[in-house]
Structures are given as structure tokens and as C-alpha cells.
Amino acid sequence: MGRPGSSSRPGDDAVSLHTQPGDRFLDDDAPELQVDDLPPLYDDVAGPQDDSAPLLSAPPAAIPPFAGMVDYHQKDANTGSEFYLNHRLDTQPKLLEQHVNYWALLPPRPYVRLHGTHSQEVDNNGKKERKKVTDFDVQVELTPYLFSDPVSRAAFRELRTVENSEKTRRGTVLRKRAPGSTQSIEVGLPDKPTLEEWCHRYQASHAGVKCFSVHRRMTGFDQEKVKQKLEALVRDTNYRGHLEVSFPVKDEYVHVYNDCKTNRWRLTAWIVWLSILTLTFLFTWPYLFFRTKRFEVVTADWAFSVMGEDGRRKYVSISEDQLYNLWGRAIHRAVLEKRQCTLDQQDLIAAEGAPPVFGNAVVDGAMGFLRAGVSAMNEVNRQLGWGGDC
Template identity: 60%
Template sequence: MSKLASSLGLASPGPDGDSFSLHSQRGDPFLDGDAPEIHDDDLPPLYEDSEVEAALLPRAPAEDSFLVIDPVQKDANTGITYFMHRQLDTEPETLETQVKWWAKSPPRPFVRISGTHQETVDNMGKKERKRITDFDISIELTPYLYSNAANRTAWTELRTVENEEKVRRGTVLRKRAPGAKQHIELGDAKPTLAEWCHRYCASHAGLKSFVFKRKVVGLDNQRLKDKLEGLVLSTSYRGHIDISFPVKDDTCVVFNDCKTNAWRLTSWIVWLSIFTLMFIFTWPYLFFRTKRFEVVVAEWTFSKPSATGARQFVSISEDQWYNMWGRAINKAVMEKRQGTLDQQDLLTSDMPDPVFDNPTVDGVAGILRAGVRAMNEVNRQLGWGADS
């Protein structure tokens, strides 16, 4: 239902044979021998979600004139942050300052690897097909958008859309700038951020929104996808593999301050609209009444072409990232993990099995590890995760 609410323009209501080394090794089928070696000092810090947000948020500027505006709501599912403040509707300079402030925070890209299969189950005498999740793991790529995370050094650019791009320019539908096709060769200057902020504040639309986007550019998703699919298949997995690249915290939306927009950001009103099917009427109304300004983008560069045409990377390449995470991913897949992997998974994937002082515990732990290792080897040889 949270996806439905979002589509309506509403905020959602509330050393071991099974592990990989962190280093490139000759003869290791899961590692790319052509990629430069990654050392332990290059690893990102261990963190939780709250620590990431605190570490990567920009520091408040020292100017006394800066207005700190808190979001009205943040969608837990999509990561969209909503703002509604009268000064953002009436003071273009304030809106411009806020956009520059938001541009200092990075998007949070992830690699998500999941595997599922279908089973036939007996439900009170009736045969039904049920989808089973074998593993579902995610790895955050945000640390690799920085050349120096401690100093927040990155390749970023805050830009406005080009005249020939089809986007919403204070309109309901996407469109190019007037005369863009005819004057593209003349090099007509595109509006600046300050000009777009003035246009938004000057708009007399009853419902309007100013949308700021963060994007990751220069990441070869297809290259990573091919490598990760090969890695999962190398475990003899026979199920359905899905590899995606979701991005969190990539959008900030400013709604003009009015009762209708306040209602669309109120959880119980959103749920009431869904359960009573009123969204059949409210969605067209909100869609066609809201004039959207989707004209500002902050680009965070993972790689860019050099003068010679070769790719330059802000931190590490896709192959280096794969070499770094290959063992941990393989181990997580074989263990049928669900959740987000962090640096601890990198470290433990390259560590020997723990040894306990208690002989009894050592014996039990050794039996369990031997059993898990035996099952993993059987799975590798015979295959696992197939539909049944």
C-alpha cells in the first residue's frame, strides 16, 4: 500500500572453503585478477544506518541568516523527504540556499541481491504455489562516492536541467523548454538555480511542488550485475536471481503551504483515502492540479572519462569493489542471509573459524561448522533453490 500511496503523490503512512579473501588471489574463480588490489586500510568504516546519516549529513553553515527548516515527513519506504514552509514559497533566496544545503548530502545507493523459488504447498487440502525467499542481501555503495569520506571530498555537481531535457517545468506533464528544438544549435542559456527558484515562488498555482533530485552517475550497473549473477550461479543456485540498484534519500520535495498539501502529508488521511477507494478521485485531482518544478539535480560521480578516454574513479572501480565484497557475498548467499552487509561481514569472511577455551564448546562448534560446510558443498555439487 505504501507504493500505491507514493504513486498517488501522497506520503506513505508511517579461512574456510565458503569465504572469500579481501585481496585478489591467483586462481580464485570469484575474483577479477585484472583489478588492482584493495588493502584493509581502504575499507569503509563499520556503521549502522543512524551513524551513516550522522556522518554524511553536511554541517550547518555558520551564517546567522541560514534558516534551518525541518522536513514535515520522510517516507520510510521511498526515502523521499517532504518540506512545507511558507518562506520556501515566498523567498527565492531561502529556497536557493536550502537546495544548495541539500546538495551537500549524498544519495544512498545500494546493490540488492535476492534469490527466490516457488514451492507447491498444501493449504487445507488445496494445492497452492508459494514464493520462498532464499536470500536477500544489500550492500551500501555510499562510502565509495567519496575520495575522502572524513573530509567529505567527492566529485559533485549541482546543475539545472538542460533546455532539451523532457522534465516538468512548472507543468503537469514533462516537456522541453519552449523553442528548444529550434534553438538547440544557438546555445540558448538555460535558467540558473536562482532563476528557477524565482519562477517557483512567482507561480500562482494553487498546488505546486519544487523537486530536488540526487543522482549517482558513472556507475556501470550492468557490469556489476553480470559479475554478481555469475557469482551467485557459481554456488549452483537454481532459483530466480534478481539484482537491483535501489537508491535511498535521493529526493527532496517542497510543497507550497496550504491545507490540501497538509492533508496529503497526513498519514490517517492517506490511509482513509486508500481504504475507502477515494484515491480514485483524489489521485486525478492532485495529479492535474499540482504544477511541478523538477529542474534541479545534484550529480554524485562514481567515475568519469579522462582526457585520454579512460575512466577515472573517485575511489575504487566496479572490479575492485567486486574483489572486495566477493567472498562476503558468496558466504551470505550460502548462509541464506537476509539484510544489509557491512564491514564486519568483510572481516569475518576472511577470518578463520573461532576457537573456544572450553573443549566441550569447541567440539560442538566444530561439529556444527563441519555440518554447515558439508551441506554447502552438497549444494554446490547438486544445486539448490530450484522450483518444486
């Protein structure tokens, strides 16, 4: 297995090559939105299938359940990072390899986030202070577009180990290249270790505190292009505040810690909070940092697009332009409504079609009056500007 975009590529049946012109918001050539074409919610996607991993060398074996075992599993509510502590993963390299193959079948959850803020002067008991106010905080999840077919989970994904020339933690505290990676081509470069070899190295390490990590990431996505389009979209509403367009990723890391008292304590919630409240983390954090030997040598690359043999990008599902045309109206509307949420299919429908009718003349009349008032305020904001510091 090599780097993404190498000669190892999936077949033509694993990717959609349909492209669409149009770089502008509300492009005239943008396709009409059909309910059947809406991207699925992440929770609606079926579980992993063994026969739809075109860039994995082989399907993973069945994973023994953790339930009923004296093990530890925790998932960070904010980042989605997972933490495992299991003595069997410390002593059985083949079992660890099977788990890594399984974790690689689960995608990262990338988002595009638009966060608008302004500062406002407030009176706090006679003292003037400046307060940061959120105008809007809108997110769109990109996970559905990592699949060419979400039902069968067909995707461009590749499980790879780090190259010898890459700087990373190889059972060390600090990042470094592999020994001998600076040799000249004439001498010959050593082959990089396989996943199986790294699992054996992790098991054979005599470090008292160690961690084996799997990194899931999205590749082949032009963040700068999407960022520029979305910034222009928001500024077209005459927004004068501070705008940040970012691309956070959830479910990005899986960490396996070896079974020892130090790792059990570091993963115990009340001990962590006690360390924070008593400020002992000022001493425990440096200790844990220099004590833990980390293996950050495995990456699961999920491609948004790959480079074809003809030098052109081939997209798994849609291009950045199509993504912008699909979500532009919904994002535009959510920003003007000053929402703080993650947009979904209902927002696409609401942005494209007419508002729903409730079947009651009084209710429909009131809702129409409310919508007219909101639209009027949005139009005034668009013309005169909004969201500036005050």
C-alpha cells in the same frame, strides 16, 4: 554548471586514480583485506563540510533549523524520500536556494541487491497453491565509494539545472522541453535558467498546488558489468532459482510542497490511510496528479567515476572490479547461508579471516561442529543444486 563529465572537473586531489586488475571472483591479484581499509558505515560518516565540494560552485550558507517552526517534515521509511512543507520556502527564493545547496551536499544511498526466490507448492486446507519463497535477499551499500575521503567528504558532485532540451516538469503536470529549445543553431539557443532563476520561478508561480523537487543520483557506475559478475557469482553456487540483481537508491528525492490545505492533507498519515481504506484514492490520486504543478529541474549528481581528458575513466575511490573483489567473498557466503540483510564490515572480516575464538573449549568445539555442518550442507547445495521451483 554543465552536465557531468564536462570540462568542469575537480582537481587531482579529490579523486583516487589507483586501479586494480582482476575481473574474477577471488582474483589472485585482489588486495588483502585490512581492518583499516574497510569502508565506513554510512552512519559513521561525518556531517557535511563546506570545503570539500569540488563540483559545487560555492559552499552553501548555514541553514536555519526547522525545529520550533510551524513547518512539516516527513521522511519515507522505505525510500528515504523527504517531504517539506514550509511557507517561508514558498515566499523566500533565496532561502529555498540555500536549502537546495545544502540538500545537494547529502549523498544518495545507492545499493546493489541480490534477491533469490523460488516457487513452492503448498497445501492450503486441501487446496494446492503455489507460494513464492525467498531464498536470500542480500544488499551492499555503495554510498562509501562516492567519497574519495569520507572524513572530509571529498567527492565528485555537481549541482546542475536541467538543459532546455531535456524533457521534464517545468512547473507543469506533464514533462516537456523548454520553449524555443528546438531552434536551429544558427538562430541561437537560449541559455538555461540557473538555480536562482528556478527558485524565483517557483515562488512566482500562481499554481494553487505546487512542488519543487531535488533529485540526487549516482553517475558513472557500470551497473551492467557489476550485474553480470554477480549473476555469475551466484550461479556458480549452482543456484537454480529466480535471481534478480537490482540497484535501488534511498534518499534520492527531496520534495518541497507549498503551504496549502491540499498539501497538508496529502501529507497527513491518517488521511492517506483513510483514503486507501475507503478506496477514495481512486478519485483523489488523479485529482492530485493533474492539480499539482511540479518543478523537477534540479539534479545533484554524485559521480562514482568521471571521464578524464585522456578518455579514460577516473574513479572517486574504487572501480567496479575492485568493488567486486572486495565484496565477492562476503556476498558468496551470505547467499549460501540464505541471509536476508545488508552486509557490513563484520561480514567482510568474517569472509576473509578465521572465525572468532570464544576462549572456552566446550563452546569453541560446539561452534566448530556447527560451522562444519553448515559448510557441509553448503557444499552439497553447490554440487547438487538448490533453490529450484518445487
